[in-house]
Amino acid sequence: MNAHRKQLIALAHPVYLSLLASVASGIINTVWVSRLGSAAVAAVAVATNAENVLLGMALVFASGTTVLVAHARGARDPAAVRAAVRGGWALFGLVTPLVVVGGLLLREPLARLVLGGGEGAALPLATAYFAVSLPGIAVFFAQQLVDGILKGTGDTRTPMRLALLANGLILVCDPLLIHLYGVPGAAVSTVLCRCAALAVGLRALRRNALLRTAAQVPPAEPVPTALRRTLTTGLPMSADFTVRQGGALVLVAIVARLGVTAVAAYSIAYKVMYVATMAFYSVRQAASIHTAHTRGEGNDSRRDIGRQAVLVSGTLGLAAAVLFAAGAPWIMAAFGAGPGVAHQGVLFLRCVGPYLLLMACFIALGGVFEGSGGAPVLLRVTLLGTAVQLPLAYGLSGLGLPGVCLALALAMAVQCAAVAVRARRARRQEETGVCLVRAA
Numbered sequence: 001m002n003a004h005r006k007q008l009i010a011l012a013h014p015v016y017l018s019l020l021a022s023v024a025s026g027i028i029n030t031v032w033v034s035r036l037g038s039a040a041v042a043a044v045a046v047a048t049n050a051e052n053v054l055l056g057m058a059l060v061f062a063s064g065t066t067v068l069v070a071h072a073r074g075a076r077d078p079a080a081v082r083a084a085v086r087g088g089w090a091l092f093g094l095v096t097p098l099v100v101v102g103g104l105l106l107r108e109p110l111a112r113l114v115l116g117g118g119e120g121a122a123l124p125l126a127t128a129y130f131a132v133s134l135p136g137i138a139v140f141f142a143q144q145l146v147d148g149i150l151k152g153t154g155d156t157r158t159p160m161r162l163a164l165l166a167n168g169l170i171l172v173c174d175p176l177l178i179h180l181y182g183v184p185g186a187a188v189s190t191v192l193c194r195c196a197a198l199a200v201g202l203r204a205l206r207r208n209a210l211l212r213t214a215a216q217v218p219p220a221e222p223v224p225t226a227l228r229r230t231l232t233t234g235l236p237m238s239a240d241f242t243v244r245q246g247g248a249l250v251l252v253a254i255v256a257r258l259g260v261t262a263v264a265a266y267s268i269a270y271k272v273m274y275v276a277t278m279a280f281y282s283v284r285q286a287a288s289i290h291t292a293h294t295r296g297e298g299n300d301s302r303r304d305i306g307r308q309a310v311l312v313s314g315t316l317g318l319a320a321a322v323l324f325a326a327g328a329p330w331i332m333a334a335f336g337a338g339p340g341v342a343h344q345g346v347l348f349l350r351c352v353g354p355y356l357l358l359m360a361c362f363i364a365l366g367g368v369f370e371g372s373g374g375a376p377v378l379l380r381v382t383l384l385g386t387a388v389q390l391p392l393a394y395g396l397s398g399l400g401l402p403g404v405c406l407a408l409a410l411a412m413a414v415q416c417a418a419v420a421v422r423a424r425r426a427r428r429q430e431e432t433g434v435c436l437v438r439a440a
Helices: 003-036 038-074 078-105 107-114 122-133 137-152 157-181 183-207 209-214 223-256 260-293 299-334 339-351 353-371 375-399 401-439
Strands: none
Touching (some): 003 038, 003 157, 038 078, 038 137, 038 183, 038 353, 122 183, 137 260, 223 260, 260 299, 260 339, 260 353, 353 375, 353 401
């Protein structure tokens, strides 16, 4: 097996389980809330999708810290490791209060926006969920930063264990708290269980060998400088993810034009897709970490990492497309969906395959860009893709959920083409530079 592919799989495996466990809370909530009716499912769907957008804000300090710690580890510079960690915590302290207070104050307009402005039964339920989940974002953000620091050191297994702990507790607590409090009970369960995992994660930071060594030396730069460096590194990655998830949130509002049944079907199917998309993002994180650790090995190494990342993720995307198409009826039945919701969900899962395959390749290759400092390129491509996706989805929504799938696939094809053009241009620039050096 190719050495880079072997390392990518070794890093991606625990990252995948970690990411999958993280989105499992939304899936578990949906399973239990689905027994309360379509309005309750729609409410939890828009609330958890909004949390995905907020996760993009956490990536400013979480992913930025991961890359900086990984670079410092590769350079064997404990002073830089300590500075990166301090910068991450400082930026966390700046961003988190703004997000929590602003989101809490705007919870009802946010719920109204993502539900398409409707005044139905789902609106008060989504607002009630936000009233609990948005203050709990502080815990969620801290958990993301702890995971990011550990991943930067090369430890992707501890974040996996923390995610499994949190969601194992949610699995136990959800039935009781949803039974007692309804939709808000799902949010209470998620926040409390994340608190337990965060406590364990903070203890893991103190036990990490690299971080203990870094704590014994003076930081390479003061906190304000480290904060700015984390912001500069993490902002393009955060913006990329936020734009992508923001587009997904607007897409829910577009689907809402088709009715509550379509929203419920779309929300269930989209959560099922997380089983696949989190695999793509795990390869992306693995590629980012591995590229950062091997940054000094030259362009050939980076290109090989990119090829192997696309191979691994593309294989996963193809397998997911086939499995979803074949197993769609059983998947929807497992969520207890009624006949109307099940029909719409099966249709979506059977049409979404091309989008998944294209997304797998694009997301995985993005990790190489992130690890080598090319995150701003990805942000521009994502902005282009979102600008194409949303108008297409609005125009094609008249075809129902298959039209939405077609819009997703076409927009992702545009993004893949844009990345291919950018990579080809970069290769030509490198070849030109080599020729100039030889000529000199």
